[in-house]
Amino acid sequence: MIANYLHDIRFWLASHHQAVLSAAVIVAIVYPFAVTTYILSLGIEVLIFAIFAMSLDLLLGYTGLPSFGHAAFFGLGAYILAYFSSHSELALGLTDNLLITLPIVILGTALVAVMLGFLALRTSGIYFLMITLAFAQMLFSIAIRWSSVTGGSDGLTGIPRPTLGIGQWKYSFDDRPSFYYLVLMIFLILWWMLRRIVRSPFGLALRGIRVNEQRMRALGYNTFRYKFAAFVLAGVIAGLAGMLLAQFFWHAVPQNLFWSMSGQALIMVIVGGAGTLTGPVIGAALIRLLPNLASTYTQRSETFMGVVLILFVLFAPGGIIGVLRGRR
Amino acid sequence: MDTITIQFLNGLVFSMLLFVMAAGLSLMFGQMNVINLAHGSYYMLGGYVGLTMVREFESFWIALILAPVMVGTLGIIIEYFFLRRLYGAHRHLDQVLCTYGIALIAADLIRWTWGPYVVAVPPPPQLQGQVPFLGIQFPLYRLSLIAFGIIIATLLWIFIERTRIGMIVRAGVSDARMVSALGINIHFVFAGVFALSTALAALAGVIGAPIHSLYPGLDFEILIMTLAVVVVGGLGTLKGAFLGSILIGMADTFGKAFMPEFALFFIFAVMAIVLLLRPSGLLGLQGR
Amino acid sequence: MSALRVSQLSKHYGGLAALTGVSIETHTGERRAIIGPNGAGKTTLLDVITGKVTPTQGTVYLRGRDVTAMPVYARANLGLGYMFQRSNLFDSLTVLENVCLAVQHHRGIARQLFREAVEFEAVTASAVQLLLRVGLDAVQKQVASTLAYGEQRALELAMALATEPRVLLLDEPTAGMSPAETKEMVKLIKTLPRSLTLMIVEHDMDVVFRLADRITVLHYGEVVSEGTPQDVRADPTVQENYLGAYTATG
Numbered sequence: 001m002i003a004n005y006l007h008d009i010r011f012w013l014a015s016h017h018q019a020v021l022s023a024a025v026i027v028a029i030v031y032p033f034a035v036t037t038y039i040l041s042l043g044i045e046v047l048i049f050a051i052f053a054m055s056l057d058l059l060l061g062y063t064g065l066p067s068f069g070h071a072a073f074f075g076l077g078a079y080i081l082a083y084f085s086s087h088s089e090l091a092l093g094l095t096d097n098l099l100i101t102l103p104i105v106i107l108g109t110a111l112v113a114v115m116l117g118f119l120a121l122r123t124s125g126i127y128f129l130m131i132t133l134a135f136a137q138m139l140f141s142i143a144i145r146w147s148s149v150t151g152g153s154d155g156l157t158g159i160p161r162p163t164l165g166i167g168q169w170k171y172s173f174d175d176r177p178s179f180y181y182l183v184l185m186i187f188l189i190l191w192w193m194l195r196r197i198v199r200s201p202f203g204l205a206l207r208g209i210r211v212n213e214q215r216m217r218a219l220g221y222n223t224f225r226y227k228f229a230a231f232v233l234a235g236v237i238a239g240l241a242g243m244l245l246a247q248f249f250w251h252a253v254p255q256n257l258f259w260s261m262s263g264q265a266l267i268m269v270i271v272g273g274a275g276t277l278t279g280p281v282i283g284a285a286l287i288r289l290l291p292n293l294a295s296t297y298t299q300r301s302e303t304f305m306g307v308v309l310i311l312f313v314l315f316a317p318g319g320i321i322g323v324l325r326g327r328r
Numbered sequence: 329m330d331t332i333t334i335q336f337l338n339g340l341v342f343s344m345l346l347f348v349m350a351a352g353l354s355l356m357f358g359q360m361n362v363i364n365l366a367h368g369s370y371y372m373l374g375g376y377v378g379l380t381m382v383r384e385f386e387s388f389w390i391a392l393i394l395a396p397v398m399v400g401t402l403g404i405i406i407e408y409f410f411l412r413r414l415y416g417a418h419r420h421l422d423q424v425l426c427t428y429g430i431a432l433i434a435a436d437l438i439r440w441t442w443g444p445y446v447v448a449v450p451p452p453p454q455l456q457g458q459v460p461f462l463g464i465q466f467p468l469y470r471l472s473l474i475a476f477g478i479i480i481a482t483l484l485w486i487f488i489e490r491t492r493i494g495m496i497v498r499a500g501v502s503d504a505r506m507v508s509a510l511g512i513n514i515h516f517v518f519a520g521v522f523a524l525s526t527a528l529a530a531l532a533g534v535i536g537a538p539i540h541s542l543y544p545g546l547d548f549e550i551l552i553m554t555l556a557v558v559v560v561g562g563l564g565t566l567k568g569a570f571l572g573s574i575l576i577g578m579a580d581t582f583g584k585a586f587m588p589e590f591a592l593f594f595i596f597a598v599m600a601i602v603l604l605l606r607p608s609g610l611l612g613l614q615g616r
Numbered sequence: 617m618s619a620l621r622v623s624q625l626s627k628h629y630g631g632l633a634a635l636t637g638v639s640i641e642t643h644t645g646e647r648r649a650i651i652g653p654n655g656a657g658k659t660t661l662l663d664v665i666t667g668k669v670t671p672t673q674g675t676v677y678l679r680g681r682d683v684t685a686m687p688v689y690a691r692a693n694l695g696l697g698y699m700f701q702r703s704n705l706f707d708s709l710t711v712l713e714n715v716c717l718a719v720q721h722h723r724g725i726a727r728q729l730f731r732e733a734v735e736f737e738a739v740t741a742s743a744v745q746l747l748l749r750v751g752l753d754a755v756q757k758q759v760a761s762t763l764a765y766g767e768q769r770a771l772e773l774a775m776a777l778a779t780e781p782r783v784l785l786l787d788e789p790t791a792g793m794s795p796a797e798t799k800e801m802v803k804l805i806k807t808l809p810r811s812l813t814l815m816i817v818e819h820d821m822d823v824v825f826r827l828a829d830r831i832t833v834l835h836y837g838e839v840v841s842e843g844t845p846q847d848v849r850a851d852p853t854v855q856e857n858y859l860g861a862y863t864a865t866g
Contacts, residue, residue: 306432
C-alpha cells in the first residue's frame with residue numbers, strides 16, 4: 001500500500017527528472033525575493049550544512065570510512081577564516097577578500113587533513129571511528145584552551161562578510177541575499193564537482209574499497225592512497241562549509257568542532273541516505289529545519305533526533321533516498 | 329615529593345575508574361565487534377541513579393548495588409530490542425550508530441530528569457575525611473576507590489580467565505559462530521556480556537560521582553577518555569584495558585597538575601604515537 | 617628465469633608449523649597443481665605467495681624478483697593474479713562494474729577524477745570482452761550478489777584475468793561446483809594462453825589430472841612428492857596417504 005504510493009512518487013520523479021531539477025533551480029534563484037529574512041537565513045544555513053554533509057558522504061557513503069570527527073574540519077575552516085578576517089583583537093584581521101581567504105582555508109584544512117589522515121588511516125573500521133572522534137576532540141580542546149589565539153570558549157567574533165575582487169572591482173557580500181547567492185554558487189559548484197568525482201573511475205575505486213578493500217588490493221590498488229585522497233578532499237570541502245558558516249554567523253566557536261556537530265552530520269548522511277550525495281542534502285535540510293519546528297512543541301529535540309536516527313538505522317538504513325528507491 | 333605522591337594517587341583513582349569502563353567496553357567489543365557509544369551514558373546514568381538511591385534510602389551502599397543492577401537490566405532491554413536486530417558481519421557501523429542514538433536520547437532524558445546543573449555527591453559517611461598514607465594526608469574515599477578498583481580488576485580477571493563462563497566469553501571473542509556451533513546460546517552470551525558491561529559502567533559512575541560530581545556532558549567526557557584507553561591499551565583484552573587505563577589516567581592527572589593547557593593534547597599525542605607504532609594498541613588483539 | 621619460485625618457505629604460527637622448507641619452482645607457461653589433504657598448508661602457501669601472510673623464513677620470487685617484503689597490491693601490479701577460493705566479489709556492484717574495477721586499474725585510469733567512468737570506452741570494451749570470454753556478457757548489469765554460484769566463480773576468474781597477470785593463482789577453482797559447471801571451468805582454464813603460468817590448488821583429482829603439467833604434493837606443510845601426473849600417480853607414498861581410493865580414468 002505504502003509501497004505502491006512510494007513507487008508512484010519514484011516513477012513520477014524519474015520521468016519528470018528534468019522538470020524537477022529545473023524547478024529546483026528556479027526556486028533556488030528566486031528564493032531571496034520570495035521569502036522573509038528569517039526563511040532566507042534558514043536557506044543559507046541548510047545550504048552550508050548540505051555542503052558539510054556531502055563531504056562526509058564522500059568519506060562514509062562512498063569510501064566506507066566511518067569518521068566520527070568530521071566536525072574537526074568544519075570548525076577548522078571556521079577558525080582559519082575567523083583568524084584571518086576577524087576584527088577582534090585576537091585575530092589578524094588582515095582581509096576579508098575571498099581571493100585570499102579561500103586559498104588559505106583550503107590550504108590550512110588540507111594540511112591538517114594530511115596529518116590527521118596519515119595517522120587515522122593506519123586504522124580501519126571501529127578503530128578509525130574512535131581515532132577520528134579523538135582527534136576532533138583534540139582540536140576542540142585546543143580551541144577551548146588556547147584562548148590567546150582562538151578566543152577560548154567564546155570563540156572569535158567580529159567576522160565580516162566576505163568581499164571578492166581586486167583593487168577597484170570589489171564586490172561585497174554584505175547583505176543577506178547576495179551572501180545567499182554566494183553560498184548557493186559555492187554549493188552548486190561543489191555539488192557538480194562531487195557528482196563528477198563519484199562517477200569517475202576514481203569514484204568507482206572508492207566504492208570498491210568500501211565494498212571489499214581486500215579485493216581491491218588483490219587487484220593491485222594501493223588502497224591507502226585512495227582513502228587518503230578521499231579523506232583530504234572531504235576535509236577541505238568540510239572546511240569550506242565551515243568558512244561559510246563563520247562568515248554567515250559572524251563568529252567561530254568551539255561548538256563547531258564538538259562531537260555533537262560530527263554526530264549531527266552523520267545523522268544527516270544516514271537519514272538522507274549514505275552514498276547518494278542527494279540524500280545528505282535532504283538530510284541537512286531535515287535536521288536543520290525539524291528542530292526549529294519541533295521546538296514549538298517540545299524541548300526534547302535531542303531525544304527526537306536520537307529516535308529518528310535509531311528508526312532509520314533499524315528500518316531504513318538506506319535513508320530517505322533508499323526508501324524512495326525501494327530500499328536497496 | 330608530596331605533590332608527586334598526591335598526583336600519583338589521584339592518577340590511580342582515575343585509572344581505576346577508567347579501567348572499569350574500559351574493561352566493559354573492551355569485553356563488548358571483543359564479543360560483538362561493536363563500540364558502545366552510549367557507554368559513557370551508562371556511567372552518567374549510574375551516577376545519577378545512585379544519587380537518587382542515596383537520597384531515597386540514605387545509604388550509599390544500597391546505591392552501589394542497586395544502581396548497577398538497574399542500569400544493567402536497562403542494558404539487557406536495549407540489547408534485546410535494538411541491537412539484536414543488527415547482528416551480522418556488515419552491520420557493525422549500524423550498531424554503533426544505534427548506540428549513538430541511544431546516547432543522544434539518554435543525555436537528553438537525563439538532563440530532563442535531573443536538571444542541567446552540577447550536582448555534588450557526598451561520599452558515604454564511613455569513608456569521609458582524610459587519613460595518613462605514604463607520608464601525606466589523603467582522602468579516605470579515594471583510597472578506598474583504589475582498593476575497590478583493584479578488587480574489581482581481580483574479580484574480573486578470575487571470572488574471565490578461570491571460570492567456565494569466562495572461557496565461553498573468551499571463546500566468543502575469537503569466534504562467535506564456533507561458540508554457537510557448540511550449542512551454547514550465543515544470544516545469551518551477548519546479552520550477558522552487554523549487561524555486565526553496562527552494569528560495570530554504572531558501578532563506575534556510582535563510585536566516581538563523589539570524585540567529580542555529576543553534570544551534563546560527563547557522559548561524553550568519560551567516553552572519550554575510555555576510548556583513549558582502549559586505543560592505547562588495545563581492544564579485547566583485560567590486560568590491555570589495565571595498561572591503557574594506568575597510562576591515560578596518569579597522563580591526564582599529571583598533565584592537568586603540571587601543564588593544564590596541554591593536558592588533553594598530551595593524551596592525544598600519546599594516542600597518535602601508539603597508533604603509529606601499533607595500530608591495534610599495545611596489548612590488543614591483532615587483526616580484527 | 618622461472619615464473620614463480622618459492623625457496624625454503626616456512627610459516628610458523630606459535631607452535632604450529634603450517635609450512636616447513638617448501639621449495640617450488642615453476643617455469644613460464646607451466647600448469648602446476650598443488651594437492652594435499654586439508655591442513656596440508658596449501659592455503660598458507662598461496663597466502664604467502666600473494667603477500668597476505670609474511671613467511672617466518674624463506675623467499676618468494678616472482679619472475680625472478682624477490683617479492684617477499686612487498687605488500688599485496690605491489691605483487692598484483694607485478695603480474696600476480698589471484699582467483700579467490702570463496703567468491704570474493706564486489707557484492708553490491710554490478711558484474712560489469714566488478715570487471716571494470718579490475719580493468720581500469722590495469723589501464724592506469726583508476727586515478728581519473730574528473731571524467732565520468734562511462735566515458736572511458738576502452739575500459740568498458742575490455743571488460744565486456746572478458747565477460748564474453750567467461751560467458752557472462754548477458755548478465756552485465758546484474759548485481760554480483762544475485763548471480764548463481766557457478767556464474768560468481770566465472771566472474772572471479774574474469775576479474776583475475778582482467779589484470780592481465782603473468783602468473784595466476786587459482787584457489788580451488790571448481791570448489792562447490794556441479795559436474796557440468798566443473799566441466800565448463802576446466803574448459804575455460806584450458807583456453808588460457810601459455811604465456812600465462814598457472815598454479816592451481818585443487819581437491820578434484822579429475823581436474824588436476826586434466827590440467828596439470830606437474831604436480832606438487834603437500835602434507836603437513838612439507839613437499840612430499842613432485843613430478844608429472846604419471847610420476848605422482850605411481851608414487852606409493854602419495855597413493856597411500858592421499859590418492860587413496862582414487863582410480864585414474866584418464
